[in-house]
Amino acid sequence: MTPFRSVRSVAVPMPDANIDTDIILPARFLLQTEKVGLGRHAFYERRFDPAGKAIGGFPFNDPRFAGAAILVAGDNFGCGSSREQAVWALIDLGLACVIAPGFGEIFAANCARNGVLAVTLPKAEVASLLADAEAGRVLAVDLDSQIVTDGRGRELAFAFPPHSRAALLNGWDEPTMILATQGDAIAAFEARSRADQPWLWSKTNG
């Protein structure tokens, strides 16, 4: 996984609450079986008209936000479908960090597994960051110190689970880590499970 340490850029504002993963990546683009190249489909219905022409005013079509690596979003961003393609599409758009008052839980987990930092901050602070983003001010996000620096130099601390923080900073691949450090514990658990609940081990190959 690509590690995440810090990012500094203008930010894309998207203040609406409940931006679901169907909006981020419409279902018809899920037929593609690769991770790469999904950015061109991201936010498709909001970004392009039926003829495929860019819709002016949509933030990802706005030259003011070109090169942004940060998205500032409304509450419950990424709710709905578990599709990890939504995160891959955001990465393909150049994003590395999303800041919101809250996230869909599966979306947040998907971010952590792909080197994308999902920062949760109180609504009032996100509102202030949205104003910064609108004004084209540069934001900085540092995972090591767990600080977002807003467009006026104010530092906002954020909480982040210690394990996910270490995984993001180091770019750990979760299954590789688990196999390296937990192999004996898993084998011991499986032995217990076979003894306690043999029905989970006998008749599943029907």
Next chain:
Amino acid sequence: MARTLYDKLWDAHVVSQFDDGGALIYIDRQLLHEVSSPQAFAALRENGHALRRVDAHLAVADHAVPTLGRATDIADPQARAQVALLAANCAEFGIRNITLDDQRQGIVHVIGPEQGFTLPGITLVCGDSHTATHGAFGALAFGIGTSEIACVLATQTLRQTRAKTLRITLDGTPGAGITSKDMILSIIGSIGAAGAAGYAIEFAGPAVRAMSMEARMTLSNMTIEAGARIGLIAPDDTTFAYLKGRPLAPAGAAWDAAKTWWRRLPSDEDAVFDREITVDTAEIAPQVSWGTSPDQVMPVTGTIPQPASESEAKAIAYMGLEPGSALAGLPIDHVFIGSCTNGRIEDLRAAAGLIGGGSVAAGVRALVVPGSGLVKRQAEAEGLHKIFLRAGFEWRDAGCSLCVAMNDDRLPAGARCASTSNRNFEGRQGIGARTHLMSPVMAAAAALTGRITDVRGLL
């Protein structure tokens, strides 16, 4: 110390407890489908990881599959390739895959329980947010992303953080025509689309005890629409009666041993939940969503609200509605009966029961898509398909169909659909299409009248 059902399921699956509060959780079973698994198999190969347990997985294609013309190859080349890739991946690793020509094929969340793959007391995951459905059996079931699928394939575990617990007690006796779909929509409407984020829900109370497994699955299915990944129901005799004799359920002495184990799962009487909500089901009217988020829902007797936010104004505009106008009476163009929420035999019985000898209103296109091939076969054995076909419904093969609109079943822009599915998101049933979520009997009522209709007037 007294424990909740969630506590018991969690405790029984901890492989390692970490200092930061996280834990490595063992995953007993995983359901796989064609859309979220290809990149997980690719990751397994790239990392050189072996599949840990071949018997812990069951695969089926459901999202991208056509619901017509099953005798021939899938017409859409991308969908055809995706379904073929699932088959090839399963063949390479030796995983069971229920193919399209198999009568057992259907939506993952319908076939898991149907096959007895879903059992009480297990952890079950799937790369699909509606995996909460399996919580209706007292299984710790939740939706995951593709990276997590790969992790389960390789390690049979996931690192997770313990959720807070929320008990929703459903009291009272629901009125005629009121289903568990109305209850869950009403709950989502009152607590909001993120109202249960961070919680594992347990549905409890006399109204839940009185429900069939099909009705319970509808309840658990939509917990994700309230922001919670997990929606549990304690297993009881109804659960055991449903599972007994299913192909992958334990049998004989193993069944008795399993049942003894499962009887210990329900929350202890004095267990304390982090949060409690009580709902009087007698007060619930048939629910219909009016907006583009599942919490934008109201009784069918309601009127479209004045927008309280920019989001609501956008939703009302997208849905083509007038604030202050009545929801009932709104003309619809399409009806969809199906999905992992409401595509089970009982849903089809309820809809067919309401239709009786009636006909689909002129100008309305109506689809019934059974949740699985076995549901379809059962419905045909009962003659339900004749009721639907005579009324003017189309009678399709099993799949997700118009719940996610990844196959050919898509609605045109501006079309208004009475739908038994779970999401009224923008574009969910087709670009610009307008979805009103409701129960199967409410959808059947809309089909008959061509308008959003209070089913209680037709009973």
